[in-house]
Amino acid sequence: MSKIGDYTVLPLTLPPTTAYPKPARHTLYLRPHAPKIPSESDARSLFVVNVPVDSTPAHFRAVFTKLIGAGRLESMTFEHEKVQPSAPSQAVEVVSTKGKKRKRAANEGSAQADTELPQLWDRELRKSGSSAVVVLVDQKSVESALKAVRKLHKSSAAEEEKWPVWGEGVEDKVPALGSRRYLTHHKMRYPDPATLQANVDAFMTEWNRKEEEKARLAKRQRNVPDEDGFVTVTRGGRTGPARMEEAEAKRLEMEEKERKKKQELTEKPFYRFQLREIRKQEQAQLIQQFEEDKKRLMGMKEKRGKFIPER
Incomplete structure (x- = not known):
C-alpha cells in the first residue's frame, strides 16, 4: 500500500x-x-x-x-x-x-x-x-x-x-547511542571551569543590560501621566512635574466618564428595591388615572341628564 x-x-x-x-x-x-x-x-x-x-x-x-x-x-x-x-x-x-x-x-x-x-x-x-x-x-x-x-x-x-x-x-x-551516550552525558554534567565561567559572565552581562533598559523605561514614565491623570512614582523620585495641560485634560475626561456612569445608573435601575419602588409608582399612577377617568365620566353623565326619547 x-x-x-x-x-x-x-x-x-x-x-x-x-x-x-x-x-x-x-x-x-x-x-x-x-x-x-x-x-x-x-x-x-x-x-x-x-x-x-x-x-x-x-x-x-x-x-x-x-x-x-x-x-x-x-x-x-x-x-x-x-x-x-x-x-x-x-x-x-x-x-x-x-x-x-x-x-x-x-x-x-x-x-x-x-x-x-x-x-x-x-x-x-x-x-x-x-x-x-x-x-x-x-x-x-x-x-x-x-x-x-x-x-x-x-x-x-x-x-x-x-x-x-x-x-x-x-x-x-x-554521536553514538547506548552506553557510550550515558558515559558522554556523565562527562558533560561537569563542564570545564573556564566554560562555566564564560557562561556566568555572559549571563551577568545580559542581566545588566536588561536592568539598564528597565531603568531607562522607568525614567521615561516619571514625566508621563497615565489615563487617570496620575504620574507614575518610581524608585528614585520624580525628575520633574507632569505637564499641567495633559493632567487637566485627563481630569476632565474622568469627570465626564463618572457623570455618564451615574446617569446610566439613575436611568436604568439595577437593585431590586429600586425596581419595587418603580412598580409601586406606576401602580399608583394607574389608580390615580382610573379615578380621574371615573370622575370625568360621571360628570359627563350628569351634564347630559336623563335621556327621554321622542314620541
Missing part, C-alpha cells in the same frame, strides 16, 4: 543491533506541508509523521539522497525540538515556544546566546510517533521524492532490499 489518505507510505529498514539482532521495519508517512499559517517554504516542504526516536538531519539526508540524489535536503524542523542546522553556515531554527525564545537569542548576538546553560546531552532523542518538516531545495524535489517512493512500491513487489536503510552511512556523523 503506497498511500493512506493524503500520506505516502515510506517503509524503512532498521539494521540489526546487539539488542535486537534481526532487521526490522519502520514506516514513515509523508505528505506536502500545508500548515494553518502559511510560509514561503511550504511549497517545497514535506510533513513527515512517525519519525524514529533517534532521528537526526543526517539520517534524513541519507534517506533523501537514496530517493532523489544528494544535495536536495535544505533543512529540518523536528516537533517541539530545536532544529539541527543542515550546514555550519545556516542559522538555528526552532518550532516550539521555548525554541522561539532561543531563536531570538541567537539573532540578538552570540553573547546573549551564551547565557544558556551548557548542554547535558550530546544528542537529542525524539518522542515516539512525533513529526518533522523537511525543507527541500525546490518544489520539484518534493514531487520527485513522493514519486520515487511510489515507484519503489511498484518495483518488483517492493523488495525489502530496495527500501532505504535507516542510519546507513551516518554512523560516524552522529
Whole structure:
C-alpha cells in the first residue's frame, strides 16, 4: 500500500543491533506541508509523521539522497525540538515556544546566546510517533521524492532490499547511542571551569543590560501621566512635574466618564428595591388615572341628564 489518505507510505529498514539482532521495519508517512499559517517554504516542504526516536538531519539526508540524489535536503524542523542546522553556515531554527525564545537569542548576538546553560546531552532523542518538516531545495524535489517512493512500491513487489536503510552511512556523523551516550552525558554534567565561567559572565552581562533598559523605561514614565491623570512614582523620585495641560485634560475626561456612569445608573435601575419602588409608582399612577377617568365620566353623565326619547 503506497498511500493512506493524503500520506505516502515510506517503509524503512532498521539494521540489526546487539539488542535486537534481526532487521526490522519502520514506516514513515509523508505528505506536502500545508500548515494553518502559511510560509514561503511550504511549497517545497514535506510533513513527515512517525519519525524514529533517534532521528537526526543526517539520517534524513541519507534517506533523501537514496530517493532523489544528494544535495536536495535544505533543512529540518523536528516537533517541539530545536532544529539541527543542515550546514555550519545556516542559522538555528526552532518550532516550539521555548525554541522561539532561543531563536531570538541567537539573532540578538552570540553573547546573549551564551547565557544558556551548557548542554547535558550530546544528542537529542525524539518522542515516539512525533513529526518533522523537511525543507527541500525546490518544489520539484518534493514531487520527485513522493514519486520515487511510489515507484519503489511498484518495483518488483517492493523488495525489502530496495527500501532505504535507516542510519546507513551516518554512523560516524552522529554521536553514538547506548552506553557510550550515558558515559558522554556523565562527562558533560561537569563542564570545564573556564566554560562555566564564560557562561556566568555572559549571563551577568545580559542581566545588566536588561536592568539598564528597565531603568531607562522607568525614567521615561516619571514625566508621563497615565489615563487617570496620575504620574507614575518610581524608585528614585520624580525628575520633574507632569505637564499641567495633559493632567487637566485627563481630569476632565474622568469627570465626564463618572457623570455618564451615574446617569446610566439613575436611568436604568439595577437593585431590586429600586425596581419595587418603580412598580409601586406606576401602580399608583394607574389608580390615580382610573379615578380621574371615573370622575370625568360621571360628570359627563350628569351634564347630559336623563335621556327621554321622542314620541
